[in-house]
Amino acid sequence: MKRSRTTAMVQRIAAYVTIAVALVLTLFPVYWIASNSFKYDIDIFSVPPQWFPVNPVLKHYHAAFVERPFLQYALNSLIIAVATTLVSLVLGTMAGYALARFRFPGQWRYQISFWILSTRMMPPIVTIIPLYIAFNYFDMLNTKLAVVIAYTAFNLPFATWMMKSYFQDLPVELEEAAMVDGDTRWGAFLRVALPLARPGLAATSIFCLIISWNEFLLALVLTLTERSQTLPIGIAGRVTQYNTYWGEISAAGFTACIPIMIFAFIVQKHLVRGLSFGAVKG
């Protein structure tokens, strides 16, 4: 009996050690980029490496956000992410509600839902060439609007499925009661279902914001100018064949991570549902 208790103890300690190692491995790269963003160039390049920024400076933040247009890039990212989220959320919530609540003839509801989901699964590299040609034709390359339209193509199916699943979780009786009291169907949606689905709306919009904020390939192809490029494109632009501006990209890269780290704690509870409909990855 005593021996098995010792074994259990050893197992427990081994488990804690493993989890601690996983935590360190998870956090170290994030710490490392943050720490390098606060170092002088000479300390970034020092051998052996400096584990802590001994002389912390905001030099690289100044270089990136004041001297170079990273503030503009961040602003573009923000505008594009918010606009995409608004469009996807409004259209996706209505479509999601219709799919969750209304009768459709035959198998239509199932087929429409599946078709909408399947558009989310299309690899971006497939849609990107025609989108590029189309935006070129309408003279819309290098505009934020083009990026918003492209992003809507994969945020909308996601928002629709997320909202559909949240509406399905709500009891129908409350809306029925409102309609018995003389409210219209639209009124029941607006005044009863929508307020109840608030947590779902919040989670869905945060996921849409993250997807758009993180996206790289589409923005890379559709934008070439400072006025339209997003933060990831700006960062990639400072990794050139001849020189990599480590300080600047560390500062910009870490800045790009900050809103995400805050969001992560907010959507934590919704993450599993979000992931199964394709959240996070653009």
Place this chain on the structure above:
Amino acid sequence: MTISARAELGSALERWGERHLRVLMIAPAMVVLLALTIFPSIYMFVAAVTRISPNPDVPWEFAGADNFLRLLTDEQFHVGLWNTIVFSIFSVAAEFLLGLGLALLLDRYIRRLNFLKTVLMLPMMLPPIAVAITWKLIYEPQFGILNEIMFQLGLPLQAWAGDVKLAMFSIIVADVWQWTPFMFLLMLAGLSSLPVEPYEAAALDGASAWRQFWDLTLPFLKPVIAIALLLRIMDALRLFDLVFILTGGGPADRTKTLSLYIYQVAYRFADPSYAAAISLSVLFATVAFSTWFIKRMRLAN
């Protein structure tokens, strides 16, 4: 228009809207999605069977299956295909094993999961470009932290992402860092919804922890595992950001993935027809694979 007439028109409109509400609510989303997916699909099919000249004044020429036949002899495509498959198998397998192991540990040993879970899932939410430059910094051969660790351990220094033999390994490690949390989270969700009774019965029968895992946990988790694997494989097959920043496809094309190759064909070689043919083939292969996988795992519902 009198006030009463206007009110009448208003209520007529309202009634009409009520009657067609289901169509009105779903139509905007469907119209937008149709426009954004049907047009690109048609364009891709047309482009794949034509020869598009870079000169816009030259009309498109019908090329039949030429673009697809090129795939058979195009060595760059074969290299890209091979790299993509190698990357997908190794990264997804590692992510799955690590994610499952971590989920089992946390499920068994940690009571208050929430905070820890949030910290451990961080990597997958971060912008892939930020992740790529972070690992570029870690792999840097001259002053990178990884070589410092190698040095401290008395191991030979490496060029990592710049080394012909280690480049793919380096990409896989960075991807595993970012996406293990995905597997971990889905496995943890699966574990938390396991029924208790079978385990109590098994414990009464004196089944070992290993037997319980093999005979109970794995079969119960199977649907979650299948979905998680499918989602990750589909993502891995389109890897772009990491290689674009870390290696640019090199050295010696060792990390050139299909997505990167399509990007190069379309924009560097300005050959949209061939790029369309590759994209369609890849899309077709992906759809065929997922259909097979879903059938195999009996996931239809």
